[in-house]
Each structure stands twice: as C-alpha cells, then as structure tokens.
Amino acid sequence: MKLLKLTALVLLALGTLATSATPPPLPVLEHKVDLERYAGDWYVHGNIPLKIPFFSDAKAYNYAESYRLLEDGRIEMTCRFNVGDFDGKVRSFSFSGEVADTDTFSEWRVQFMWPIKASYNIIYLDDHYRHTIVASKDRKLAWIMSRDAEMNDMTYTRLVDMLTAAGYQTHKMRRVPHRVSS
Secondary structure (H helix, E strand, C coil), rough: HHHHHHHHHHHHHHHHHHHCCCCCCCCCCCCCCHHHHEEEEEEEEEEEEEEEECCCCCCEEEEEEEECCCCCCEEEEEEEEEEEECCCEEEEEEEEEEECCCCCCCEEEEEEEEEEEEEEEHHHHHCCCCEEEEEEEEEECCEEEEEECCCHHHHHHHHHHHHCCCCCCHHEEEEECCCCCC
C-alpha cells in the first residue's frame, strides 16, 4: 500500500513538472512590421478561440479581421463573422490597439473593453504580407490569418506547426470555414 501511494506521489510530481516546464521563447520577427502594409483585411483560417464575456469566436464562419491606422497612432480593429454556420447571425466587434514594441511593431496592446488590455503579438509574418500568425504571450490564444479567403492545407499545416513549436496547445486549434464566392 505504501509503495502504491509513493508511486502515485512520484507520478503526480512528474506530471506537475512536465506541465510547468517553461515554454520556448515567443518567436520574434526579424523585420519591422510596416503598419500601413499590415493594415487592411485578413481572413482568419484557424484559431485557438477567444472566450470573454459577450464575445466568442469559437463558432465563427467567414471570420475576417480588418485593421485601420488612426491619426493618433492607434490601430482600429474590427472582427466580423457568422455565428454557427455560413448563414448564421453576423457578429461584429470593434476595438483599438496600440504598438507596445517600437523596435519591431510586432507587439501590441489591444483593448476589448475598458480597462482590460490584452497582448497581441505578431509572431509570424511572411515577406509578402500574405500570411500571419497572431498570438498571446500566455499561449492561450492564437489566430492564423491570410489575405485570401482560401488557404491550402499545406500552408495551414505549416503555420500550425510553427505554433506547436512555439509551445501553443494546437490541439485546441479550430480551422475556420469560409465560403468562397466565385
């Protein structure tokens, strides 16, 4: 009986150590984000869903985000999607962000509601500004986005693999469906 209890305690301790391991450093862009070029429309193709009061993108279809630079330096951000299916109720939310890291412009603070600010980190952005990954520092949230409503499986898998390597729980990732008009 003592051996069984001791084994259980050792396994519990090992499990705690395994889950409390320090994740790898958050990826940092090697180039400065051109905010004017980054502004505009992005289609969300995958995400670890956001769940805050009155807002969840866990059942989003046709999910898109738009970014607009304001004269005061802030960034207006608008999310728009259908809830539950392609013909579901349209939800739209606007909020603001500001650049927190002026070396790369890749770290922002986003305010969904006063006084709460959240981290918004551009951890991947291709040279052509066609694909991006945005994620929280705590590794609980992530969004894979592109400028196009379609994303092939190979590109999507490569971007998910980047998140996995960065310590994100990609088993929670949801691929967002888009209806592509012809």
